[in-house]
Amino acid sequence: MTTFTALTTMMGKPAAEAMSNAMENMDPAPTGVGVFEVEDDSGLWEVGGYFEDAPDEASLALLAATFGAKPFVVSEVPETDWVAHVKRELPPVEAGRFFVYGSHDAAELPEGRVGLLIDAAMAFGTGHHGTTLGCLRAFDRLLNDGEVFEDVADVGCGTAVLAIAAARTTDAKVIASDIDPVAVDVAEANMAANGMAGAVTCVTAAGFEDGALAEAAPFDLIFANILKGPLIMLAPDMATNAKPGGFAILSGLLNEQADEIIGVYARNGYNLVHHDQIGDWSTLTLRKET
Numbered sequence: 001m002t003t004f005t006a007l008t009t010m011m012g013k014p015a016a017e018a019m020s021n022a023m024e025n026m027d028p029a030p031t032g033v034g035v036f037e038v039e040d041d042s043g044l045w046e047v048g049g050y051f052e053d054a055p056d057e058a059s060l061a062l063l064a065a066t067f068g069a070k071p072f073v074v075s076e077v078p079e080t081d082w083v084a085h086v087k088r089e090l091p092p093v094e095a096g097r098f099f100v101y102g103s104h105d106a107a108e109l110p111e112g113r114v115g116l117l118i119d120a121a122m123a124f125g126t127g128h129h130g131t132t133l134g135c136l137r138a139f140d141r142l143l144n145d146g147e148v149f150e151d152v153a154d155v156g157c158g159t160a161v162l163a164i165a166a167a168r169t170t171d172a173k174v175i176a177s178d179i180d181p182v183a184v185d186v187a188e189a190n191m192a193a194n195g196m197a198g199a200v201t202c203v204t205a206a207g208f209e210d211g212a213l214a215e216a217a218p219f220d221l222i223f224a225n226i227l228k229g230p231l232i233m234l235a236p237d238m239a240t241n242a243k244p245g246g247f248a249i250l251s252g253l254l255n256e257q258a259d260e261i262i263g264v265y266a267r268n269g270y271n272l273v274h275h276d277q278i279g280d281w282s283t284l285t286l287r288k289e290t
Helices: 013-023 057-067 082-089 103-108 130-144 161-169 181-193 211-216 228-240 255-266
Strands: 003-011 032-037 044-051 073-077 093-095 098-101 114-117 151-155 173-178 200-204 219-225 242-254 270-278 281-288
Touching: 003 013, 003 057, 013 032, 013 044, 013 057, 093 130, 098 103, 098 130, 114 161, 130 161, 130 219, 130 242, 130 270, 130 281, 151 161, 151 211, 161 173, 161 181, 161 200, 161 219, 173 181, 173 211, 181 200, 200 211, 219 228, 228 242, 228 255, 242 255, 255 270, 255 281
Parallel strands: 098 114, 151 173, 151 219, 173 200, 219 242
Antiparallel strands: 003 044, 003 073, 032 044, 093 098, 242 281, 270 281
């Protein structure tokens, strides 16, 4: 079945949310509407809708004019064999000792590597994106340097691939948290798929506010593969909940955003250890002052 998308951009979150509410009342109504911030510090927001039938372009034009948005771009999305798409587009990923693969590539796991079974899901983090890959490489380097970890947190865990990697390679107590309960469900399913049910505590939480995180702190390793804004807001709590000499591996950052994050964390007692770049994306390894 062919579906249609209608996408536009506009300035500011309130206007974008008002636009999305108006789109839901269109006739024919969209099957879904999404509002997303464009992560380039431009202040732009993207509003998009999915339609089973071609949307009424006159109605879209009126909406765009009413809310000060750019004209909608309407596209036809052909039916896709998503299983074949995943097999083609998500080959296994190697990151040092780690081998991230989907269930369709289970036979490809090399001997002696740490396998992380992560199928494409609603939560972010299959290992293919430069941010997740960068975090795995940074963690692998710390292990190669002989670092030992007892308490690990994966904040904004998504699929929990980083938490699984930590639980597979250390004797640490590992906790994974995400603000999205769907991501937490995906994380728990991935633990089970990797034969590690119960090995990691998974909680729905914003930052370090959850009681389980507070009880598990302080940490000698914190993963935070999120976005620039949340990383800045979390900096004081990251410092408070880290052991002296503990590490933070941060990503979700464009290369041009890295210096600002380095500065923010320096003011909160962290020193830069490594700055890795994969394409447009940066991963920072930081260490808290003793």
